[in-house]
Amino acid sequence: MKQSYPSILNKSGVKQAAVAASLALCLLFALTAIAQGSRSVEGKVYAQSAPVAGAVVYLQDSKTNDVKSFISTQDGSYRFGQLSTDVDYQLWAEYKGQKSDKKNISSFNSKKQLVIDLHIKG
Numbered sequence: 001m002k003q004s005y006p007s008i009l010n011k012s013g014v015k016q017a018a019v020a021a022s023l024a025l026c027l028l029f030a031l032t033a034i035a036q037g038s039r040s041v042e043g044k045v046y047a048q049s050a051p052v053a054g055a056v057v058y059l060q061d062s063k064t065n066d067v068k069s070f071i072s073t074q075d076g077s078y079r080f081g082q083l084s085t086d087v088d089y090q091l092w093a094e095y096k097g098q099k100s101d102k103k104n105i106s107s108f109n110s111k112k113q114l115v116i117d118l119h120i121k122g
Helices: 010-035
Strands: 037-046 056-061 067-071 077-084 088-095 102-104 113-115 118-120
Touching: 010 056, 037 088, 056 077, 067 077
Parallel strands: 037 113, 037 118
Antiparallel strands: 037 077, 056 067, 056 088, 088 102
8 A cells, every 4th residue: 555645845846946956056156266266456557656547557368378458547556357366467567668577476376466566667
């Protein structure tokens, strides 16, 4: 004789719970990856000790050689966000044909926020 037990959840309830649990795990993994895998670099561009507006700041990814650029703001500031912690970068600025020294950002540097000022030679 077959005995039946009352079900706490019907089949659609089980599916909904599984989908909700899957979405929660995906969200948790995404947030963990963002928290662990990104950093930012910011600073100011200077020429002769004065902030430079309109300088082009370059950030080169050492793995892909892709280059991002940013035009410094009125107070000479620049910022690059959402950078991978697993990649080395080179950073430099140019203004009116003059360049700053290139700065290296190592993947071994564990800081999440880097502040690097760039000085235009001239």
